[in-house]
Amino acid sequence: MAYSCYITFPTTFYAIRAESILKQESTAFKMVPVPRTISSSCGTALRCSCDEIGKIKYTLLQNELELEGFYRLKEEGLKTPTVEELDLNE
Amino acid sequence: MSDIIEPCKNELNLYFDNAATSWPKPETVYRAAEKQMRQVCGNPGRSGHTRTLEADRLIYRTREAVAKLFNVTDPARIIFALNATDALNIALKGFLKKGDHVLYTAMEHNSVLRPLGRLQREGLITATMIPCSIKGYPDLDFLEDAYHCETSLLVINHASNVTGSIAPLEEMLKSAKERNVSVLIDAAQTAGSQMINAAALEIDMIAFTGHKSLLGPTGTGGLYVRPGLELTPLREGGTGSQSEIDRHPESMPERLEAGTLNNSGLAGLLEGLKFIEETGIDKIRDHEQKIRAYLYEQLQEVPALKIYGPDSSEPASTVISFTINNVDSGEIGYILESSYGILCRTGLHCAPLAHKAINTFPEGTVRLSPGYFTTIADIDYLVDALKDITAHVAE
Ligand SMILES: Cc1ncc(COP(=O)(O)O)c(C=O)c1O
Numbered sequence: 001m002a003y004s005c006y007i008t009f010p011t012t013f014y015a016i017r018a019e020s021i022l023k024q025e026s027t028a029f030k031m032v033p034v035p036r037t038i039s040s041s042c043g044t045a046l047r048c049s050c051d052e053i054g055k056i057k058y059t060l061l062q063n064e065l066e067l068e069g070f071y072r073l074k075e076e077g078l079k080t081p082t083v084e085e086l087d088l089n090e
Numbered sequence: 091m092s093d094i095i096e097p098c099k100n101e102l103n104l105y106f107d108n109a110a111t112s113w114p115k116p117e118t119v120y121r122a123a124e125k126q127m128r129q130v131c132g133n134p135g136r137s138g139h140t141r142t143l144e145a146d147r148l149i150y151r152t153r154e155a156v157a158k159l160f161n162v163t164d165p166a167r168i169i170f171a172l173n174a175t176d177a178l179n180i181a182l183k184g185f186l187k188k189g190d191h192v193l194y195t196a197m198e199h200n201s202v203l204r205p206l207g208r209l210q211r212e213g214l215i216t217a218t219m220i221p222c223s224i225k226g227y228p229d230l231d232f233l234e235d236a237y238h239c240e241t242s243l244l245v246i247n248h249a250s251n252v253t254g255s256i257a258p259l260e261e262m263l264k265s266a267k268e269r270n271v272s273v274l275i276d277a278a279q280t281a282g283s284q285m286i287n288a289a290a291l292e293i294d295m296i297a298f299t300g301h302k303s304l305l306g307p308t309g310t311g312g313l314y315v316r317p318g319l320e321l322t323p324l325r326e327g328g329t330g331s332q333s334e335i336d337r338h339p340e341s342m343p344e345r346l347e348a349g350t351l352n353n354s355g356l357a358g359l360l361e362g363l364k365f366i367e368e369t370g371i372d373k374i375r376d377h378e379q380k381i382r383a384y385l386y387e388q389l390q391e392v393p394a395l396k397i398y399g400p401d402s403s404e405p406a407s408t409v410i411s412f413t414i415n416n417v418d419s420g421e422i423g424y425i426l427e428s429s430y431g432i433l434c435r436t437g438l439h440c441a442p443l444a445h446k447a448i449n450t451f452p453e454g455t456v457r458l459s460p461g462y463f464t465t466i467a468d469i470d471y472l473v474d475a476l477k478d479i480t481a482h483v484a485e
Contacts, residue, residue: 011331011344016150042331
């Protein structure tokens with residue numbers, strides 16, 4: 001079973017700003033359309049490995065970005081993925 | 091190259107109208123605007139596909155480049171608009187509240203005077219004009235005594251499009267800040283050719299246009315709004331985000347932007363900004379200063395020609411206004427173009443109070459505005475033409 005994690009943004013500006021900031025780091029991530037199972041204000045989300053999401057969130061907040069939500073998706077073939085909203089405040 | 095994208099290049103045309111809109115643009119500006127339309131084409135923020143993302147990135151990079159130009163760290167504080175006029179309307183109507191008092195200089199363009207005029211006629215605000223000297227510089231003593239308890243905003247024309255005179259920003263900002271009055275700079279004539287350090291000077295708002303010294307296409311421009319200052323939006327609508335709610339996003343830059351932006355124009359503007367960064371704004375300013383000083387010197391040799399505004403030792407953009415005896419300025423402009431292929435602008439230049447300040451109202455002046463690409467040879471040709479014309483006039 002594959003898991004991937006997502007960060008959503010309040011506006012497009014912050015999605016693109018996130019991309020621009022992370023490009024300067026060595027983190028692997030991709031800007032993707034928001035999966036249908038997640039509800040988001042902005043149509044573009046950031047997909048990354050679930051091992052990295054904490055670090056990415058930290059980097060983005062350090063740069064004063066506005067973020068909306070954090071999710072983990074369990075992808076099982078063509079079935080609708082199961083979504084779990086993450087609480088990253090630990 | 092097809093006819094359509096060939097610039098309106100006419101060997102005979104010498105362009106002295108950069109204060110209206112700059113020409114030529116760097117080649118990269120034309121190419122980027124066309125490429126955006128042909129190859130990128132996605133609507134920023136609207137769909138998740140890769141072309142949309144590419145369009146989003148172009149706009150983001152343009153925002154970043156403008157932020158850098160004004161020494162601003164957060165690109166979210168730069169919003170795009172149609173031009174400086176649009177940005178000034180967004181600033182004035184989004185900032186001013188009922189009962190406010192506004193100070194503005196006599197050099198202001200109609201893009202400031204007319205919105206202020208309407209707000210006054212509607213009984214919403216009061217306003218006081220800071221008179222300017224015959225050279226086009228604001229009267230700082232008058233300013234010191236002009237503040238009221240209700241004064242909330244000082245509007246400063248950075249450089250006059252009639253005389254070229256550059257307002258003493260530092261002194262005026264200091265004066266306003268001491269009284270907790272916000273400052274809006276109209277940088278239509280200076281963004282791209284004069285350094286404007288928004289962070290160091292603590293400027294509240296800067297309106298800029300893309301098609302003059304920033305060397306971009308028309309239909310581009312915008313506004314810088316300092317962090318912590320939130321304007322009331324003039325318009326609301328589609329932004330591509332938060333589509334399910336009937337409230338426009340409150341966070342910048344979307345807060346002050348609604349509807350599809352001028353994507354190809356902004357792609358061109360980005361190249362204009364890159365050209366300025368690569369060339370260096372100091373180098374551009376120094377070159378333009380040299381060109382103006384030379385033009386000023388040469389014009390003094392033309393008999394019967396009267397120059398208005400700053401001399402070559404006083405702070406100014408490239409603009410120089412003049413008249414010849416009692417000859418109608420429109421007539422001189424017509425002869426310059428029809429007999430010599432020289433393009434300039436004549437009349438009141440949308441700034442009636444500036445002409446009152448320099449005593450050229452209502453006749454107006456002939457305005458010459460060389461640009462970064464103007465050469466000494468261009469000026470020699472122009473000055474010879476003017477000597478010819480004045481010889482005929484004197485006959
Ligand atoms: C001083 C000044 N302010 C505002 C404007 C308006 O610029 P735009 O026509 O790009 O809106 C201009 C130029 O026309 C100008 O010279």
